[in-house]
Amino acid sequence: MAMEEDMIGQMTVKAMLLDGISGKEGSETYEDDGFDLKDGNVITQLVDGVPDIRFSERAHTLIHKSISKLVVIKLLGHRIDFNALCTKLYSLWRSKRAFQLMDLESDYYIVKFQTQTDYSKALL
Template identity: 40%
Template sequence: LGNTIVFPYSYKSSYKSNLLGSSTSPIQDVNMEEEFELKDGDVVTEVVDGIPTIIFFDQVHKYIERRMAKTIIMKLLGRSIGFNVLLKKITSLWCPRSPIQLMDLENDYYLIRFNSEDDYNKVVFGGPWVIFGQYLTVRLWSKDFSTSQSKVDTQLVWVRLPGLPEGFYSDFLIRAIGQLLGQVVKLDAHTNSARKGRFARLVVLIDLKKPLMSKIKINGRIQRIKYKSLPIICFSVWHVWT
């Protein structure tokens, strides 16, 4: 735990050096760390019910969100994988154009920070990714994520709406429809321009704890749902084998 590496460097830093921001680490240059100074109004420390407590306010949260803007959380379903093996596999699979930072976390989760927006979008929206025949789950970093979650409970997936009536080919209408399935993260460029009328495509963050819908109704009409980039599915009882 605590391994960190930046591709294509062979340097591997400790968690402590990352935390302290050692000046010898190439990570600082790769990720262009923003200078941030805590001010009096940014943090409060106190003792609540005998427990030392620290509270960070808006400016700190905004800084964290900027710092983690191109960060994803990954986990390989069905098996554990070592740090160096995973690094070798993903660099071969993704061929990133800019350095990436990989850090191993608890419960077989990995965190990856990208320097390039193109590399980030390729990984987030370009799946499915498979390593050793197992599905590599990808989720956007969020402040609510915790490594104590032993099972993957959300997943980004491409969704198709085959046969969607032409009148609904509009950004805000397709987003509204997609919200029935989960949080809409991205629309296909062709979907937005209606250049591909065969089906609408969008990326949705689905909740794996809920039943997976194979169809919805739009104004009383059945609309089929097609999913891409999913592991083993059972539509009657949604289950991800881990």
């Protein structure tokens, strides 16, 4: 699958995870979510034959920052085309900044907002 982003900021989950997200303008924009993990941020070991994976506080902070303005939505009823859904969400939420809509399976989608204001407005 090619990692492509269309003209309104939609991106596949695979592309988002591989490329990271960046943005400009103000303090409420996307920052690089590249997860630049350092030595010691992830500690793996076997405990009684079971993998034990522990993350440092820095890794937890990176994860929290990355998902702090995400919303998972599930479509109920009729299926809708990806671009039609994106257009409908823009018209419903009237967000000031573009958001990213990522298609998961089984009619689930992830929406990642650039600003806390748009995120809060969509939840309400």
